[in-house]
Amino acid sequence: MEILIENGTVVPMTGDGRETFRAAVGIRGGRIAMVDRDGSRTGAFRAEAGDRLRVIDAEGKAVMPGLINLHNHVAMALMRSVADDMPLMPWLQEKIWPYEAKLNGDDIYWGAKLGIAEMLMGGTTTFADMYARSQRVGEAVEELGIRAVLAPPFIDGRMEAFEREAVEMIGRYHGSGDGRIGVRIAPHAPYTCSPESIARALRLCERYGVGVHVHVAETQDEIATVRERYGKTPVEYLDDLGVFRYPTLAAHCVHLTGGDMEIMLQRGVTVAYNPQSNMKLASGVAPVAEMLRRGLAVGFGTDGPSSNNDLDMWEELRTGSLLQKVTTGDPTALPAHETLRMATAGGADALGMGDRLGRVAEGMLADLIVVDLRKPHLCPNNDLLSDLAYCGKASDVETVIVDGRIAVEGRKLCTADYAAVCRGVKERVAEIARR
Ligand SMILES: [Zn+2]
Numbered sequence: 540m541e542i543l544i545e546n547g548t549v550v551p552m553t554g555d556g557r558e559t560f561r562a563a564v565g566i567r568g569g570r571i572a573m574v575d576r577d578g579s580r581t582g583a584f585r586a587e588a589g590d591r592l593r594v595i596d597a598e599g600k601a602v603m604p605g606l607i608n609l610h611n612h613v614a615m616a617l618m619r620s621v622a623d624d625m626p627l628m629p630w631l632q633e634k635i636w637p638y639e640a641k642l643n644g645d646d647i648y649w650g651a652k653l654g655i656a657e658m659l660m661g662g663t664t665t666f667a668d669m670y671a672r673s674q675r676v677g678e679a680v681e682e683l684g685i686r687a688v689l690a691p692p693f694i695d696g697r698m699e700a701f702e703r704e705a706v707e708m709i710g711r712y713h714g715s716g717d718g719r720i721g722v723r724i725a726p727h728a729p730y731t732c733s734p735e736s737i738a739r740a741l742r743l744c745e746r747y748g749v750g751v752h753v754h755v756a757e758t759q760d761e762i763a764t765v766r767e768r769y770g771k772t773p774v775e776y777l778d779d780l781g782v783f784r785y786p787t788l789a790a791h792c793v794h795l796t797g798g799d800m801e802i803m804l805q806r807g808v809t810v811a812y813n814p815q816s817n818m819k820l821a822s823g824v825a826p827v828a829e830m831l832r833r834g835l836a837v838g839f840g841t842d843g844p845s846s847n848n849d850l851d852m853w854e855e856l857r858t859g860s861l862l863q864k865v866t867t868g869d870p871t872a873l874p875a876h877e878t879l880r881m882a883t884a885g886g887a888d889a890l891g892m893g894d895r896l897g898r899v900a901e902g903m904l905a906d907l908i909v910v911d912l913r914k915p916h917l918c919p920n921n922d923l924l925s926d927l928a929y930c931g932k933a934s935d936v937e938t939v940i941v942d943g944r945i946a947v948e949g950r951k952l953c954t955a956d957y958a959a960v961c962r963g964v965k966e967r968v969a970e971i972a973r974r
Pocket residue numbers: 610611612754790842843
């Protein structure tokens with residue numbers, strides 16, 4: 540099927556992200572085949588597609604790249620609001636880990652379906668995930684039609700199960716099929732993964748060419764623990780073990796030294812900024828304005844739905860930008876266009892997919908969203924970039940296209956019965972409580 544999106548204002552996120560223009564966007568075979576600014580090619584596109592053409596009228600709407608959520612544990616949608624208002628370690632040790640110990644693969648599949656439904660309906664078209672039994676997350680991704688980079692995680696004492704899972708995931712998805720699912724491996728964190736475990740896991744990177752997704756420098760506790768054990772910062776610890784020889788996406792990076800940022804820049808380590816999760820766990824504020832000034836690639840993530848507690852990227856944009864202004868004392872930090880760029884093209888760059896994802900331009904993957912601007916909180920449309928970055932809401936997203944296929948239309952999920960997903964999850968949660 541070919542799709543033609545007409546009459547919209549395109550926010551392409553090419554260049555520095557400031558440009559917007561009216562154009563018709565044509566989609567064919569999973570790619571953006573045409574961005575027609577002067578109307579000269581739309582007739583031919585329409586004629587060539589013939590009966591297969593779906594036309595979307597985007598009058599009064601913005602057409603932009605889908606949002607890219609760089610850090611998630613999507614199946615934890617099951618555990619939304621199960622434990623809140625606690626510090627990270629007691630939250631993990633007393634609440635989350637005991638709950639997770641009761642989960643089976645079906646629970647994870649249903650939790651992932653719920654989180655993916657939430658993301659798609661809010662305009663997120665790609666997410667990077669870290670969760671055990673990632674095969675079941677993969678099933679949900681395939682079914683609901685989102686794009687994902689899935690990372691089976693490990694901690695000390697779980698290496699054999701991890702290796703089995705990682706090899707299976709790599710065999711199933713890495714570098715095969717239509718490429719909608721990618722695979723990385725995930726050392727959980729520097730304080731839960733010994734040098735021996737990390738060295739063992741890196742053999743998979745070496746052998747299969749997969750990258751890494753890891754929590755880094757999330758809390759002051761982590762800094763103190765790693766300093767006490769190894770006499771290093773978490774970044775130095777991972778660097779000395781050779782982790783950064785492989786493409787690495789580092790989540791959080793709240794407490795970094797200047798030396799850490801220098802190492803990350805030299806090694807091409809990219810960053811997932813999770814402002815709301817870091818606020819909720821009182822972890823601190825990542826020095827994103829400085830990271831950007833130094834040239835690091837940074838995008839946004841929500842973190843899992845039990846530490847946020849939702850998967851709404853629009854909230855991360857606004858919160859993330861405001862936090863940088865407040866902590867630097869500089870209202871020019873993270874301006875609107877930069878914030879939007881980080882959530883789209885910047886996220887694609889951080890995943891090493893910037894050559895094909897995160898921008899509305901000919902030849903790019905057709906992951907697009909149509910945002911309805913005819914809302915009171917977006918009126919009178921004085922500045923589209925400011926409106927999107929500072930006023931946009933998940934509920935403004937009207938249409939979502941991933942890989943050239945319509946996943947959400949008229950704010951309705953097309954790839955699953957969302958009410959049935961919610962019912963299924965509630966049944967799982969009731970059953971988990973009885974275990
Ligand atoms: Zn996380």
